Amino acid sequence: MKYPDFNHTIPIDNVGVxxxxxxxxxxxxxxxxxxxxxxxxxxxIDLTTLxxxxxxxxxxxxxxxxxxxxxxxxxxxTVAAVCVYPSMVGVAKxxxxxxxxxVASVATAFPSGQAPLSMRLEDTKYAVSxxxxxxxMVISRGAFLKGDFELVFDEIAAVKEACGDAHxxxxxxxxxxxxxxxxxxxxxLAMHAGADFIKTSTGKMSPAATxxxxxxxxxxxxxxxxxxxxMIGMKPAGGIRTAKQAIQYLVIxxxxxGAAWLTNEYFRFGASSLTNDLLxxxxxxxxxxxxSLDYFSAD
Amino acid sequence: MSNNTETKDAPYKPTSPxxxxxxxxxWEYAPAPQSSxxxxxxxxxxxxxxxxxxxxxxxxxxKSTNPATQEEITEFAEATQKDVDxxxxxxxxxxxxxxxxxxxxxxxxxxxxxxxxxxxxxxxFAVLESMDGGKPIRESRDVxxxxxxxxxxxxxxxxxxxxxxxxxxxxxxLGVCGxxxxxxxxxxxxxxxIAPALACGNTVVLKPAETTSLTALKFAELVKDCGLPxxxxxxxxxxxxxxxxxxxxxxxxxxxxxxSTNVGKIIQKSLxxxxxxxxxxxxxxxxxxxxxxxPIDQAVEGIINAIxxxxxxxCCAGSRLLVQEGVADKVIAKLKDRLETLIVGDPMDKNTxxxxxxxxxxxxxxxxxxxxxxxxxxDIYQSKCDIPxxxxxxxxxxxxxxxxxxxxxxxxxxxxVLTVQTFRTADEGIEKANNTPYGLASGVWTDKGSKIFKMGxxxxxxxxxxxTYNKFDPTSPFGGYKExxxxxxxxxxxxxxxxxx
Numbered sequence: 015m016k017y018p019d020f021n022h023t024i025p026i027d028n029v030g031v032x033x034x035x036x037x038x039x040x041x042x043x044x045x046x047x048x049x050x051x052x053x054x055x056x057x058x059i060d061l062t063t064l065x066x067x068x069x070x071x072x073x074x075x076x077x078x079x080x081x082x083x084x085x086x087x088x089x090x091x092t093v094a095a096v097c098v099y100p101s102m103v104g105v106a107k108x109x110x111x112x113x114x115x116x117v118a119s120v121a122t123a124f125p126s127g128q129a130p131l132s133m134r135l136e137d138t139k140y141a142v143s144x145x146x147x148x149x150x151m152v153i154s155r156g157a158f159l160k161g162d163f164e165l166v167f168d169e170i171a172a173v174k175e176a177c178g179d180a181h182x183x184x185x186x187x188x189x190x191x192x193x194x195x196x197x198x199x200x201x202x203l204a205m206h207a208g209a210d211f212i213k214t215s216t217g218k219m220s221p222a223a224t225x226x227x228x229x230x231x232x233x234x235x236x237x238x239x240x241x242x243x244x245m246i247g248m249k250p251a252g253g254i255r256t257a258k259q260a261i262q263y264l265v266i267x268x269x270x271x272g273a274a275w276l277t278n279e280y281f282r283f284g285a286s287s288l289t290n291d292l293l294x295x296x297x298x299x300x301x302x303x304x305x306s307l308d309y310f311s312a313d
Numbered sequence: 314m315s316n317n318t319e320t321k322d323a324p325y326k327p328t329s330p331x332x333x334x335x336x337x338x339x340w341e342y343a344p345a346p347q348s349s350x351x352x353x354x355x356x357x358x359x360x361x362x363x364x365x366x367x368x369x370x371x372x373x374x375x376k377s378t379n380p381a382t383q384e385e386i387t388e389f390a391e392a393t394q395k396d397v398d399x400x401x402x403x404x405x406x407x408x409x410x411x412x413x414x415x416x417x418x419x420x421x422x423x424x425x426x427x428x429x430x431x432x433x434x435x436x437x438f439a440v441l442e443s444m445d446g447g448k449p450i451r452e453s454r455d456v457x458x459x460x461x462x463x464x465x466x467x468x469x470x471x472x473x474x475x476x477x478x479x480x481x482x483x484x485x486x487l488g489v490c491g492x493x494x495x496x497x498x499x500x501x502x503x504x505x506x507i508a509p510a511l512a513c514g515n516t517v518v519l520k521p522a523e524t525t526s527l528t529a530l531k532f533a534e535l536v537k538d539c540g541l542p543x544x545x546x547x548x549x550x551x552x553x554x555x556x557x558x559x560x561x562x563x564x565x566x567x568x569x570x571x572x573s574t575n576v577g578k579i580i581q582k583s584l585x586x587x588x589x590x591x592x593x594x595x596x597x598x599x600x601x602x603x604x605x606x607x608p609i610d611q612a613v614e615g616i617i618n619a620i621x622x623x624x625x626x627x628c629c630a631g632s633r634l635l636v637q638e639g640v641a642d643k644v645i646a647k648l649k650d651r652l653e654t655l656i657v658g659d660p661m662d663k664n665t666x667x668x669x670x671x672x673x674x675x676x677x678x679x680x681x682x683x684x685x686x687x688x689x690x691x692d693i694y695q696s697k698c699d700i701p702x703x704x705x706x707x708x709x710x711x712x713x714x715x716x717x718x719x720x721x722x723x724x725x726x727x728x729x730v731l732t733v734q735t736f737r738t739a740d741e742g743i744e745k746a747n748n749t750p751y752g753l754a755s756g757v758w759t760d761k762g763s764k765i766f767k768m769g770x771x772x773x774x775x776x777x778x779x780x781t782y783n784k785f786d787p788t789s790p791f792g793g794y795k796e797x798x799x800x801x802x803x804x805x806x807x808x809x810x811x812x813x814x
Contacts (some may be wrong), residue, residue, distance in 0.1 A: 025760035027780050030611025040451060042663040050340055141552035233610045238331065240646070264340070271655045273338040 015207050015242065020163040024195040024202075026230060035225045035281040041265045048261070049299045050231075054081065055260040056292045057091035058278045059285055060118055063098060064125075064217065070105045073098055077109035079313040084293045087300070093289065094278035099124070100141040109144035118148035118183070122173055125133065125187070125216035130167060138176040149173070151215060155190045157202060170207035178245040183211035183249055183282075186231075189221045194230045201234035211247035214266060217284060222252025225266060232270040245274065251284025258297040260288060324506070336653040345663040347450045349440045350617060354527070358551065360390050361533035364390050364402035364543025370395040375552070377527065380447035381660050381669040381704040382677075389526045392549035397558040400547040404489040404516040407544030412516055413486075414497040414510075415542075421467050421472030424511055426539045426690055428465035431458070434535065438528055442500055443660040446704070448623050448667030450661050452689075461504040464803075467787030468508035475513065476768055478805055482779070484812040486514035488566030490675065491559035496522035496671050497626040503529055506803050507546060513811040515567070515709055516545045520559055524554045524672045554559075557583075565589060571628070574725075574751075574796050580631060581799075592800030592810050594628065594792055595768045596725040597753030600746035601631040601782070602768060604739075605639040607758035613647045616731070619756055619782035622707050624667055625729040626675070628797075629754035631782055633722060633743050634733045641735045645713060648733075651694035652709050659701065665728060676705035679728030686712045686721040691732070717748055725751065739764065743771045752794025756782045775801070 022130070043051055061080045063072060073096075080093045095116035096106050106117045119141035129137075138149055151173045157165045174182050182230035184204035188197050204212050215222040224269055228250045233248045254260060262282060267275050275281055290310045298304050357374060359366040369390035376388050392400070412420075417600040431438065433459045442453040487640040490510045494502035499521055510517050521529035535547045549555060553576070559581050560568050570580055571594040584591055585587040601619055603612050619631030636644045660668035670676040687693055712732045715722050722732045746755055755774040757765055765779040775793045778784060785791070790797050790806035800810050 025606060025608040027608040027611040027760075030780065031477050031609060033781075034611070040663070041342060043342060044345045045343045047341060047343040054340065119628070121346055236334070243333070268338055268340060269336075272334040272336045273340075274335055276338060276340055 015206070018202060020162075020167070020199060020203055022206060023195050024198050026059040026195060026198055028232055031194055031229055033268065035229055037220045038265050038269060039225070039262050043187070043261050043265070045234070049262050050295070051258055051261045052296045052299065053132060053294050054093055054276065055257065055264060055283065056289065056296070058098040058282050058288055059093040060282050061093045061219070061289060062063045062096075062251075062284055062286050064120060068099060068102055070102070070215065073102045073105045074109050075313040079289070079311055080110070080115050081113055083289060084297070087296070090293075092220065094282055097150065100144065103141050103146045105146035116147035118147060119144075119146035120148055120216075122151040124150070124152055127154050131172065133194045134169075135176045138173055139284040142178055142180050148183060148290045150178050150183040150185055152185045152187060152216060153200065155187055156257075158191070158196070159164065162204060163199075167207045169205055170209065174208035177292065181210040182208065183213045183247075185213045185216055185251075187219070188223075189215055189219050194226065197227055197230050198234050201231045202238070205234070205238045205246050209246060211249050211252055211282070213249040213284065215250075215251030215252040215284075220253075221282075223250035223254060225262060228263060229266055229270065230247060232267060233289055236271055238267045239271075245280055247280040247282065248275070249282040249284055254285045255287050255292045257288070261290065264271055275285055279284060314797055315449060315777070331372060333675065334650055336650075339682070342656075344652065344659075346659070347440060347443075347454075347661045347663055349661065350446065352437050352440050354387050354441070357388050358390065358526070358550070360392055360532045360545070360547040361397055362396070362400045363406070363532065363547065364537065366533070367399075368394065375523065377445060377521040377524065379444055380552065381701070384707060385702055386445060387527065389530070389550040392520070392551040392555045392558070394558050396554065397562060400518045400549050401489055401491075401562050402563050403544035404518050404547050407542055408486075408489055408516040408550050412543040412545050417473040417514070419582050420511060420514060421469045423539065423541050424465050424469030424472060424508060424568045426471060427535065427541075428462045430535050430539055431462045431465065435459070435462070435602040438500060438531065441528050441660070443668065446496060446499060447527045447660050447671050449665040449667065449668040450663055452623060453656060454708055456499060461500050462786075464501075464504040468512040468618075468808070472512040475808070475812065477494060478808055479812070479814050482814040484513065484814050486812060488515060488656070489564060490515045490517045490567045490569060491562065491565040492517055492519040492569045493523055493556045493559060493572065494519065495628075496525040497623060497628070498591060499525040500532065501691055502571050503532060505571075509802070510569075510810045511545065511809045512551075513571065513808060515811055518549060518559055519549045520549050520551065520556050523550065524594060526550045529792050535651065547583045558745040560584065568596070569810070577798070590810075592792075593801065594799045594802060595753075596751055596800045597628050597630065597793065598633060598723070598725050598749045598751045599629055599631040599710060599754040599756065599774065600633045600635055600749075600772070601643060601756045602742045602746055602756075602758070603634065603640070604637040604759040604761075604764065606635045606760045607640070608780070609643060613644065613651055614810070615756060615758060615780065616648060617651055617655070617780045621667055621729050622783050624670055624707070626671055626727055627783065629783070630732060630757050630777060631754070632726060634731055635736050636733065636789070637742070637746050638735045638737050645711075645733060649694060649709060652694075652711070653698070653707050655698065657698050657706055657708060658698075660762045670707055670728065671705075673705060674728065675705065675712070676707070678782050679707055679730065682721055682724070682728070682730060683710060685706075686715070686730075689719045689721065691715045691716070691719060691721060723749065740766065747773045750796040753792075753797035
């Protein structure tokens with residue numbers, strides 16, 4: 015594959031991107047199309063806990079939620095994956111055995127990535143050896159902003175190699191990249207270096223995922239697909255809390271990349287509280303009434 | 314009768330996309346219809362003259378239909394010479410009477426009141442506009458009606474500050490203004506005409522287009538409710554003949570017309586030798602110049618807005634795409650994909666992007682141009698979207714493989730039809746952009762600021778948008794070079810067109 019010159023910047027017009035998003039947000043999603051979207055969104059969640067205080071107990075409870083989001087509606091789809099720190103991968107893997115739910119692990123000195131490459135690769139290998147199906151790595155934002163694109167590229171390629179068969183999601187931490195043009199460039203870089211997914215944020219800083227940033231990344235994925243026939247997945251993460259937001263994201267995906275990306279194989283939400291809002295809305299569509307949050311499990 | 318048969322019998326077939334992307338989704342949007350049961354439409358509307366709704370002197374009415382369903386909505390009175398004369402007399406009486414006696418501040422208050430009442434009833438007006446004219450409710454709700462209120466608010470502010478608008482002058486009103494407006498933005502064009510006229514102290518006789526008179530008469534009801542002195546605003550309905558009666562009436566001081574260049578020329582001829590002032594806002598064939606260094610995905614979105622907004626029924630529509638050779642294939646491929654996601658259909662559905670062609674007549678005109686383009690040897694591309702069986706609908710269309718000598722490139726089609734040409738250098742882009750008898754609006758897409766200014770100073774168009782298109786604001790003047798018109802509307806320029814200074 016021919017690599018683009020990453021010193022060349024692809025121009026992005028901020029106003030145009032934001033206008034496009036606001037127009038897409040005007041799509042009115044009602045009735046059966048809403049129910050369908052809510053269930054689709056539920057199936058795309060990477061149910062996440064990434065805290066210093068995470069314990070096996072907490073992770074086991076989260077896995078149970080992943081398997082059975084709402085016991086009174088047993089036929090709902092399960093979430094796509096459970097996302098944890100490497101030290102919790104073994105626990106999650108055991109708990110999710112026999113299900114289709116993947117275990118995703120953040121790695122590479124998440125969230126800052128400020129550790130020597132050798133340690134970041136060890137981190138990755140450890141997570142994979144514990145059974146992680148997916149690795150969420152962070153890029154070296156400092157090196158990227160400094161213009162050291164080759165280094166960032168090589169690091170991603172090295173992590174990809176360390177992943178073996180595990181899928182690689184590359185977190186750009188777009189909140190630290192500041193411009194849409196940087197987001198575009200980092201997306202191109204990650205895809206060419208071997209990312210299976212590109213992901214907006216760690217969720218550890220604000221702003222996390224935004225819809226305009228997601229659109230820019232989806233357009234990068236589209237251009238990459240035009241050029242290489244290879245489908246790359248997308249994962250906005252952080253700050254997506256409501257069913258309404260989730261549906262807006264799905265509209266953006268549908269009208270930018272089409273039907274093929276509307277599956278959890280190619281689109282994920284990195285979120286935790288989103289699950290219960292989706293469940294609440296699904297129950298509302300089913301019964302016509304909102305139930306209090308007390309009726310939904312807190313894990 | 315289904316109009317679709319006409320399209321199916323056309324000498325071309327809708328092309329199917331060759332994209333790798335598949336927009337036929339497993340997840341389709343369910344219909345999201347805007348409710349309209351709260352809107353009252355009478356069976357018949359009369360003329361609004363001297364503050365009263367009066368029957369037409371000859372007792373004739375004409376039907377108005379919903380272009381999306383071909384159902385009759387209501388009927389409007391046909392104003393003949395006597396009615397127009399009565400309207401002008403009422404306007405003259407108001408001009409010389411109460412309207413000239415009240416203070417400028419009071420005039421402004423009336424305009425503010427109209428603006429607020431329009432905002433309060435915004436959804437009702439949006440629904441009526443879509444029902445009568447076929448434009449998507451998303452546009453009438455989010456563009457037309459908010460702009461209508463904005464123009465009234467803007468000119469309300471000027472009413473008592475005219476001496477600051479024209480420092481050192483004592484601006485005086487012109488008198489009775491005859492105003493004739495088109496069918497593409499019915500209420501918005503009414504606002505462009507009435508707001509500055511009233512702010513400057515004139516009175517008006519306005520004729521809406523015969524296919525879209527509904528919101529003008531609803532507006533008349535609003536005017537009555539707001540207590541504006543009788544005769545300040547008079548609304549007469551009818552077709553071309555009614556318009557001619559207004560233009561040729563000897564007691565009209567100013568004619569303001571928005572419409573086709575052909576009619577504009579007739580008006581200009583009939584005004585020659587009179588002391589009537591006039592402003593004409595006519596046709597266009599806007600060029601969209603896309604450079605290699607443009608933000609491509611946003612340029613594609615701009616092109617979509619430029620040509621498919623309001624079914625392409627926009628005088629300033631960007632109907633000629635000029636794209637630099639290096640990115641032409643990419644832009645065309647992306648445009649084709651984007652066409653697939655445009656939703657064509659019921660104007661009252663909140664998700665509709667392209668509604669119904671305004672009238673049977675216009676539907677036939679656009680279809681004629683589609684056939685003509687093919688006969689001229691152009692490659693036609695249409696999205697494969699479903700369109701309703703009834704009503705006047707046309708799929709968004711691209712013509713590639715065209716040149717300056719094609720009629721589809723030269724003539725204003727006034728429909729969802731874009732022609733695509735390429736250029737190599739900026740000079741060639743400018744030459745092609747200017748090579749038209751029109752000069753209303755143009756767009757430039759480039760990442761380079763200096764190029765925007767260079768293009769802006771060399772392109773002969775009244776409005777030039779950079780990296781965007783179809784942005785309107787009451788503070789900004791609007792109008793054309795060459796055969797696109799005479800005079801400016803909007804902003805201070807628009808105010809000057811209604812004053813003696």
